[in-house]
Amino acid sequence: MLLRMSTLFLRTLRDDPADAEVPSHRLLARGGYIRRAAPGGFTWLPLGWRVFRNVERVVREEMDAMGAQEVHFPALLPREPYEATGRWTEYGPNIFRLQDRRGNDFLLAPTHEEMFTLLVKDLYGSYKDLPLSIYQIQTKYRDEARPRAGLFRGREFTMKDSYSFDVDDAGQERSYQAHRDAYERIFARLGLEYVIVAATSGAMGGSRSEEFLTPLAIGEDTFVRSPGGYAANVEAVTTVVPESIPFEGLAEAxxxxxxxxxxxxxxxxxxxxxxxxxxxxxxxxxxxxxxxxxxxxxxxxxxxxxxxxxxxxxxxxxxxxxxxxxxxxxxxxxxxxxxxxxxxxxxxxxxxxxxxxxxxxxxxxxxxxxxxxxxxxxxxxxxxxxxxxxxxxxxxVEAAEVRAGDPAPDGSGPLELARGVEMAHVFALGRKYAEALDLKVLDENGKLVTVTMGSYGVGVSRAVAAIAESHHDELGLVWPREIAPADVHVVATGKDAAVFEAARSLADELVAAGLTVLYDDRPKVSPGVKFKDAELLGMPTIVTVGRGLAEGTIELRDRATGEREEVPVADGAARVLAAVRG
Amino acid sequence: MLLRMSTLFLRTLRDDPADAEVPSHRLLARGGYIRRAAPGGFTWLPLGWRVFRNVERVVREEMDAMGAQEVHFPALLPREPYEATGRWTEYGPNIFRLQDRRGNDFLLAPTHEEMFTLLVKDLYGSYKDLPLSIYQIQTKYRDEARPRAGLFRGREFTMKDSYSFDVDDAGQERSYQAHRDAYERIFARLGLEYVIVAATSGAMGGSRSEEFLTPLAIGEDTFVRSPGGYAANVEAVTTVVPESIPFEGLAEAxxxxxxxxxxxxxxxxxxxxxxxxxxxxxxxxxxxxxxxxxxxxxxxxxxxxxxxxxxxxxxxxxxxxxxxxxxxxxxxxxxxxxxxxxxxxxxxxxxxxxxxxxxxxxxxxxxxxxxxxxxxxxxxxxxxxxxxxxxxxxxxVEAAEVRAGDPAPDGSGPLELARGVEMAHVFALGRKYAEALDLKVLDENGKLVTVTMGSYGVGVSRAVAAIAESHHDELGLVWPREIAPADVHVVATGKDAAVFEAARSLADELVAAGLTVLYDDRPKVSPGVKFKDAELLGMPTIVTVGRGLAEGTIELRDRATGEREEVPVADGAARVLAAVRG
The missing domain is CATH 3.90.960.10 (YbaK/aminoacyl-tRNA synthetase-associated domain)
Incomplete structure (x- = not known):
């Protein structure tokens, strides 16, 4: 695909927008990837939407590869199922509630445990139907008190949420592990560093829960880790309890x-x-x-x-x-x-x-x-x-602050504290939702047993923000290849028609080879502005076709390393393809 | 991709669901494509979601091909822009309104004219930036008084909506025509018959407006056509006005x-x-x-x-x-x-x-x-x-019923009446939104001029319903190749392990060639049930591997024509590929 900057719906900004608090938001807004549309709501512009869809593709491919099946629920849901599990009330002011023209109560769903449980109850009835993992990639809503940090904490965002259904605990453990493994592959492909930490289950209920945190200075979550490999969300850290002391011989108060x-x-x-x-x-x-x-x-x-x-x-x-x-x-x-x-x-x-x-x-x-x-x-x-x-x-109660140097609960040494952003969460829900909504199947002996469930979420729009937050330098964004909006940025500089012809011909050759090419064909923009834009926009490979063309060369630059190389124009396409395909 | 029916999240139903009023809803529900989740809200099950994404892909490809650029807006939007154009009030009870935790007014957007206008105003300022066509494929909300007919009239649905921006009327006419042409290509690829009818603009305002109607008996819209090629939504038909008569000589009342x-x-x-x-x-x-x-x-x-x-x-x-x-x-x-x-x-x-x-x-x-x-x-x-x-x-006022036999307003003969479903709408909006929201650009002479706009919508989820409604027989669905959830349905019958091995091997071969194969590998299901399911599910090509295998043959069936043919098992893959690739 060829994206021509002369017609691309894009305006890069020289200055940071006033309301952008964190680097990713500043750079995504300056680079014309996103635009604020509402409090906690963002519009994806063409380049941003390409990044979003690349992240979505990676998530979908890995979920499909682990055998999970994609479905899609409405976001606007009736009150009743959420009433049955108590969450209509438990969510307090954090969800959007509304009424239809007849006065019936609805919510904009923050997660879908109830609906998936009811769907499986509707379709399945036997242990032979299980295990089952189903997922959706869907717009979610939360009435955040303080939307902040751009895409990190919005009121409308996209999540991949999946749910597993098993007949017994051993099966649930396998489903949990399969999701955990899939998530590790997803984050590796997205180029996102992560730490898996023990977490509390909060309003979700359930027995086991871990978070995938990406260590980032702007993170709202504090987590701890020890030299021996312990890691936990600070909410989940348990205190090492001193031994009790016999009362005998203790002074009177x-x-x-x-x-x-x-x-x-x-x-x-x-x-x-x-x-x-x-x-x-x-x-x-x-x-x-x-x-x-x-x-x-x-x-x-x-x-x-x-x-x-x-x-x-x-x-x-x-x-x-x-x-x-x-x-x-x-x-x-x-x-x-x-x-x-x-x-x-x-x-x-x-x-x-x-x-x-x-x-x-x-x-x-x-x-x-x-x-x-x-x-x-x-x-x-x-x-x-x-x-x-x-x-x-x-x-x-575990309410006291955790400090650097506190002992890890598993004896693996003193804790260090770091900040991170929750990118994904895996929950072993147990039977809470299945019991509340009466999801039972017949087991091998013809007896009705309550199904055990898991719930697993990955923030898709948040992943775009985290990638931007962890892949940039002072000049702009530095996209990992897998999710860059284009594989290569071809920049034609100067006013020489031959330069534009050579650049376009290279771009066409790369498109024909299956690449997506961002081609800066703007006729009256100075080379300086074009280079600044290329650095801000952050395609992994930048090719400059300009003055060197007279000597038969073009310049290849690796955005991440900054390495530049003059190559003969005839080798250009092959060299770019080699760089893109690693 | 291989979809194995033994693990696919699917239950076909023998009986019509009680709440399904129209054939498409009955068959999509019975075939395990969709499931009702809320009043006017449906869940897409795995096969249904594949159909949906195929339709979405066709729409996206054609929009990209015409040079429109994809963006994505929030659905939850603040009141103010809709207040500025009067639509906050005009929509009356037909939109969902809600408040956030601070009491600010929001709506779930039914269409996005205001937001696109503001976005373009935000980014662009010169005639050189235009023409521009941008679109999104997005979940829309309308508080329908009477959700009905399954996916045809829901309260949550998916639309592709695009908006064009031009500096003058001639440009707007070109953008309008480009969308109209793209829509013709979309409907042709989707296998949907359509009639383009003159329409009224309703609450959208604007000067010129046409609807793409698919003629269907279950349609809510009545349209007319004449032998001479006139076609219009019944709301848009203008009466042929008789000549005035001089008062002289008329009797007294x-x-x-x-x-x-x-x-x-x-x-x-x-x-x-x-x-x-x-x-x-x-x-x-x-x-x-x-x-x-x-x-x-x-x-x-x-x-x-x-x-x-x-x-x-x-x-x-x-x-x-x-x-x-x-x-x-x-x-x-x-x-x-x-x-x-x-x-x-x-x-x-x-x-x-x-x-x-x-x-x-x-x-x-x-x-x-x-x-x-x-x-x-x-x-x-x-x-x-x-x-x-x-x-x-x-x-x-044009309020009297239109009758078959009434003259077409353009003199092209007597009108006939038919029923159809609105699948798409193209509007020349003119300057209504640009004026209300002050979208101006500098023209060639450095003078500020108000931009002229168009708005164009295609129902994506509705298209799935319309395809099902117009492509089925008494046995079940008959998907057109382009949007079928799988290219071929391989059915293994009986209990012979060799049959299942041969079927699986054929399925694998087809998957390796790039096809999506629905493979009925269920071990204890009778051939009769499998055939019934294959007819209900409606893949375009059905391959049966069964008793004939002993003589070295398998059966290929074309779901649409019913033609059957025994072919040597060795030729199976090649014959299927030929059928799929036409």
Missing amino acids: HVEDTPDTPTIDTLVTVANERFPDAGYTAASTLKNVVVTLVHPDGRREPLVIGLPGDREVDAKRLEAQVSPAEIEPFTDFAAHPDLVKGYIGPQVLGTQGKAGIRYLVDPRVVPGSRWITGANEPGRHVFDLVAGRDFTWDGV | HVEDTPDTPTIDTLVTVANERFPDAGYTAASTLKNVVVTLVHPDGRREPLVIGLPGDREVDAKRLEAQVSPAEIEPFTDFAAHPDLVKGYIGPQVLGTQGKAGIRYLVDPRVVPGSRWITGANEPGRHVFDLVAGRDFTWDGV
């Missing part, structure tokens, strides 16, 4: 006046002045943080998190634990006189405590651990308060 | 008692009894029909249509004339005492008349024409009431 100790630091200073040999640190204190849980039905519940004073609550880790509820700051001390702001101690907490507020503690708060914490009186703290002896709790 | 004449027939009988030489017919009477116009802003206005008594008001023709207003029955005679039910006459009508109600007449009501009509008193009619002399009107 004692309340001390601790005036002017509004912070953990001032408290530690006062404590060490009072007990010079104790060697207290912030980790000796137990901080009790009050938050408001907002349940999907709108109910608001105060909740206290107890954690070592040297750590903050990580809101994303906490939200992953309490999902589908959400977290808001707690401010209503007036309604809870038992909560003495700045001096809250566990003695009044817990559903059985005087304040009657649910109390969850960090896993480090093991029975026998000793703490300095609030005495529930202004200006006073209690010392040597022993967990399990002097106070109890309603449960344990 | 006279009121007569006409008791017991509740219908036109009884009135004509009484009139002929009273004046035996007059030879009155129903066409001698002037019927005045009251309707309620519902404007997009909700305002309700009574309107009277005057037309010859031998014709009914055609609601679709009337609605096309008054769009974007809609028509409802008029019932509120109580509020309008000047309207004497059954005896309404034009003397009180018109915005200047006593009743103060707008009055539009059929084009046959020319000055000097004489009528028997209501005298605005119960039981009385007026005779020899002369149009233009005894009464006036506010305008002329």
Whole structure:
């Protein structure tokens, strides 16, 4: 295919658009690949759509190769199936809901577990029909509170979502692994670095879940990895729990006046002045943080998190634990006189405590651990308060921040933290959806058994953004060959008709050989502007036909390495083909 | 590609689904091509999705070949651009509207004129950039009052919509013609018969408009054609207007008692009894029909249509004339005492008349024409009431039914009526959208001129339905080669392992040659069921490998013609390839 820049619907921009926050968005907008059309909604221009379709093709080929079958659902769906699984409510404000002219409730589907489950129930009834993996590549909608970072977090985007159906857990494990393997091949072909991390399942439910993260500085997700190969989404990291300590011989708790100790630091200073040999640190204190849980039905519940004073609550880790509820700051001390702001101690907490507020503690708060914490009186703290002896709790929660240097839960060494973007997710859903929607098949013995499912998603539009984000330099985009909008960019410079003839003839020869050629045939544009555009647009191979033609040469340039080479014009096509075909 | 029926996500049904009203829906559902997922929303199963993508490919290839460039817009769009052109209101209840979490208004776009206009305005500014044709293949939404006929009229469907931008009318005419030609090629490749008819522009505005109708008995659109080649959507047919008649010498109007004449027939009988030489017919009477116009802003206005008594008001023709207003029955005679039910006459009508109600007449009501009509008193009619002399009107309206035998407006003979389905529409929009959204470019003289546009749509999902509707027999579907989900259906019958080996080997050979093969490898299914399925599924070529194999032969069958032929197994692949490649 020949794409002539003189007629191509394209305008490159010299300046970054004002609303572009990240490099990929800046370069895709400047290069005329995408254009903002709505809050969180983008229009794909011709070159961008070619990249999109290349990514889609790679995903489709790998899904087909693993034996998954493509289907296609509506995006506009009735409320009822989502009501049956509870997700109509659980999604809260994150989905778009609407009514038709008769007042019936609909949603724009964010994912399709319910519909796939119902479809399989509709068509299949026997263990002989399974295993089955079906997928779609489809437009999805989420009412993001803060659409940002261009294509990374939009309100309308494209995902490949697949669903596996198996009669037993071993089958489900094979389906899960087959998707995981297919995803590894997809990311390799897309030229996207990835780390597979353990993840929490969130609103999806289910037992096992991993994310494919692409390490990127602009990423919203923090993940950890250890020298020994452990990797996890920070929400999924489990704390290494210290051993419990017998109560025997532990000192009695004692309340001390601790005036002017509004912070953990001032408290530690006062404590060490009072007990010079104790060697207290912030980790000796137990901080009790009050938050408001907002349940999907709108109910608001105060909740206290107890954690070592040297750590903050990580809101994303906490939200992953309490999902589908959400977290808001707690401010209503007036309604809870038992909560003495700045001096809250566990003695009044817990559903059985005087304040009657649910109390969850960090896993480090093991029975026998000793703490300095609030005495529930202004200006006073209690010392040597022993967990399990002097106070109890309603449960344990992974809500404390994870720090570089923390031990990996599998003993594989200290964790390092990095930022990444979630590109794909594999979930072992188990039987949650099949049970809610009654998907059963007859097994070998003629008995009805509930099907076990998996759900697997790859962000297709997001992959375009991630590729741009990880394949560019200061001059512009540097597309990997597999997904570049054209195989080669032929640039004709100057005003000499012979140059344009030679360039067009080369372009035609390459098109005839099956390549897609972007041909800069603009008659009145300076060589400087053409070169800048070629660098910005980022085709993997750039051929310049210009002044050298008089000596019978053209220039081949590799966009990624910057290597340039003069080659005889007669060898041009063959050399380009060799470069493209590796 | 090899599609094995033992693992294909497919269940054929012996019985028609209860909700399937038309043959295409029945067969596509029975053949496991589609499945209803929501009111007016369908899921494409694997074979159906292959057909869909084949249609999409044909459309894309022809659009690319004519030089149109593919882009892709969001479907979820903000209110503002549609407000600027008035369509936010004009679409009334026919679009889906919704709000995001901040209460901002959005719609699910039914077409994208506004967004394409704004995009071109954003990127282009000179006559040198034009002409431009850009298109997308995209999911569209309409809140249909009555989704029906399966894929023909859904609430979520796929369209190819393109838009052309030209600096002058001559350019617009070329762009229009280029799309019209491309559509002719598309329908020819899809195997869809079509008639190009003159159409009204409706809510789109614009000057010239034609529809591609596929003649189908289940069609909702009535169109007309004449022996001389005239063809039009019935909404667009213009009446041949009789000549005006001088008033001189015409009798004076006279009121007569006409008791017991509740219908036109009884009135004509009484009139002929009273004046035996007059030879009155129903066409001698002037019927005045009251309707309620519902404007997009909700305002309700009574309107009277005057037309010859031998014709009914055609609601679709009337609605096309008054769009974007809609028509409802008029019932509120109580509020309008000047309207004497059954005896309404034009003397009180018109915005200047006593009743103060707008009055539009059929084009046959020319000055000097004489009528028997209501005298605005119960039981009385007026005779020899002369149009233009005894009464006036506010305008002329094409609202009377068109009948077989009516003259074609271009003099090309009597009209015949047929039913069809609108498959595509080409509109010369003119400058309506460019003016509303201020799309101007600099012309050769450096002067700003408003761009002229066209808008062109092809129903992609509807095309699948229309192909099924027009390519089937009593046994099942009969796909044209270009869009069949597989090139050939290889059926292995019986239990002989050698049969399955030979069938698989043939299938593999055909796949290696580039064909898509549907292979019925189901081990425990009877030959009768397999043959029935093959007929229902409708691949163009069916190969049976079965008992004949012992004598070294297999059977080739052409699904469309029913022709069967025994061929030596060794020639099988070559013969199939010859059939497929024509």
